[in-house]
Amino acid sequence: xxxxxxxxxxxxxxxxxxxxxxxxxxxxxxxxxxxxxxxxxxxxxxxxxxxxxxxxxxxxxxxxxxxxxxxxxxxxxxxxxxxxxxxxxxxxxxxxxxxxxxxxxxxxxxxxxxxxx
Amino acid sequence: xxxxxxxxxxxxxxxxxxxxxxxxxxxxxxxxxxxxxxxxxxxxxxxxxxxxxxxxxxxxxxxxxxxxxxxxxxxxxxxxxxxxxxxxxxxxxxxxxxxxxxxxxxxxxxxxxx
Numbered sequence: 001x002x003x004x005x006x007x008x009x010x011x012x013x014x015x016x017x018x019x020x021x022x023x024x025x026x027x028x029x030x031x032x033x034x035x036x037x038x039x040x041x042x043x044x045x046x047x048x049x050x051x052x053x054x055x056x057x058x059x060x061x062x063x064x065x066x067x068x069x070x071x072x073x074x075x076x077x078x079x080x081x082x083x084x085x086x087x088x089x090x091x092x093x094x095x096x097x098x099x100x101x102x103x104x105x106x107x108x109x110x111x112x113x114x115x116x117x
Numbered sequence: 118x119x120x121x122x123x124x125x126x127x128x129x130x131x132x133x134x135x136x137x138x139x140x141x142x143x144x145x146x147x148x149x150x151x152x153x154x155x156x157x158x159x160x161x162x163x164x165x166x167x168x169x170x171x172x173x174x175x176x177x178x179x180x181x182x183x184x185x186x187x188x189x190x191x192x193x194x195x196x197x198x199x200x201x202x203x204x205x206x207x208x209x210x211x212x213x214x215x216x217x218x219x220x221x222x223x224x225x226x227x228x229x230x231x
Contacts, residue, residue, distance in 0.1 A: 033218060043206055044224040045160070091160065095218060098165065100172040102148055103217035107160040 002027050002096045006108035013082050014116050021077045021111045023092030029053075034068065034075045035093040035105065045091070051075065082115045089113070119143045121223035123209050129229045130199055138194045138226045142211030149192045150210040150220060151184065153177065160208065165217060166192065199230045 003026040013019045025034065036048040049059060051068050059066045063080045079086055092108045122141045130136050142149055151163040164174040166184050181203075183195045192211070196203055206227050210220040 037222075043227065045208060045222045047222070050219065093160075098173040100165070100167070101216060102165055102167060102172050103212075103220075104150070104162040104165060104173065105152075105160075105220060106162070109159045 002029070002094055002106050004092050004094050004106055004108035006090075006092055006111050008111045009109070010112040010114065012114040012116060015084060016081050018078060018080050019082050019113065019115075021079075021090050021092075021113065023075045023077065023108060025073050025075065025092070025094045027073075027094060027096070029095070029097050033095040035095075036066065036075075036077050037091045037093060037107075039089040039091060039110070041088070048077075079113075082113075084115050084117050087113060087115045121209055121211055121221050123207075123223040123226050125226060126224065127227045127229070129231065132201055132230055133198050136196050136199055136228060138196075138207050138209075138228070140192045140194070140209030140211075140223055141190055142192055142209070143213075143221055144190070146211035146213050146221075148172075148212040148217045148220075149184075149186070150212070150217070151194045152208040152210065152222075154206040154208065154225075155202075156205065163194075163207075196228075199228075201230050204228055204230045 005024045032053045034051045038046040065078045067076045089110045089112045091110045093105045095103045124139045149166040152160050154160045164178045165172045181197045206225045208225045209223040212220045
């Protein structure tokens with residue numbers, strides 16, 4: 001079955017430290033998409049990135065970077081020089097093809113990141 | 118930029134009451150979804166809706182739940198007789214013709230059942 005594992009329940013770092021959030025997935029689909037979302041205390045899901053299974057290039061966006069390794073089924077997320085505003089719960093998600101041909105998202109259990117001033 | 122909107126942002130109801138959560142998807146989108154997130158837990162798929170019918174539903178989506186697209190713009194989730202365990206954040210999402218590959222999430226409705 002499709003599954004997303006975020007083994008780190010909670011991480012605390014001091015401001016300006018780098019932090020990596022791990023995501024490991026299992027899928028039977030040959031084509032799939034991986035996602036990261038940020039959920040601040042206000043509760044909404046903020047989209048961060050989508051990655052196609054065919055594209056293993058690492059991605060960098062400002063202080064954020066993502067490392068996709070198909071060989072280890074991992075899609076890790078690194079925040080460089082963390083800031084207090086990065087404090088949130090971060091979810092990794094995986095697309096799954098449904099029998100109807102549409103997709104649903106499967107989310108991991110999330111990692112709560114606390115950045116201390 | 119177009120976005121998915123949801124109303125209300127917070128709904129408080131008594132156990133056994135019916136609630137309707139409303140969503141306005143992005144206007145040219147064709148696929149619609151509801152997800153649920155119990156406090157402190159992961160986001161879970163409830164149902165997908167396409168071409169005016171349910172295309173998939175999860176085991177969570179039992180007979181107490183129903184969805185409807187009553188007009189060209191709204192997409193609603195109805196819970197017929199709420200239970201305490203229905204307390205959660207409910208997210209609506211919509212997608213264009215990618216089949217749901219790229220889903221845009223609304224800000225959520227926090228439902229509290231007392």
